[in-house]
Amino acid sequence: MAKQIEFIVVVRRIKLLGIAITIGIIVIYLSGLLVANNNHRENFEMVNLLSLFLLLFTLLISFILRNQMLKNVNLSNISDKYFNAHIIPIAIIDFGALFCLTTNLFVNGNILYATIGVVISVAGMIMNFPSEEYFGKLKNNSDSKN
Helix, strand or coil: CHHHHHHHHHHHHHHHHHHHHHHHHHHHHHHHHCCCCCCCCCCCHHHHHHHHHHHHHHHHHHHHHHHHHHCCCCHHHHHHHHHHHHHHHHHHHHHHHHHHHHHHHHHCCCHHHHHHHHHHHHHHHHHHCCCCCHHHHHHHHHHHHC
16 A cells, blocks of 8 residues: 555656646747748758658657566665656656757747647657556556566
8 A cells, every 4th residue: 555655645746747747848939930931941941841750769668668667666665766657758758858849939030840849749749758557567466477
């Protein structure tokens, strides 16, 4: 019972940090919309496109890393390993999102790519959120080993 409560606390901390980072991405996007039309450079669309591909690459890396890190989680190290298995990938997604937004809004104003970047980032953050059903899986794995 104590481990389940500890797990719920960790899940809530991860969700709170994920929501805060997601709101930060949205706020930067909205503030960038104010300056996006003023700074458009010709022949700079390749950089915008590359920043979008970098975001997709960081999203892929974050999912692979999360799945690898979740393999090391058990009931005895749930507060450390489970937390890190979600926060580190969220930070990686945040890096890709901020790079995409700054490139597409502040460096070269391209609202379409910035909007696509925000949608991909928010979707990636939501998909990276922890599930409370994972505790049952951990408990079953622990019971089967004993």
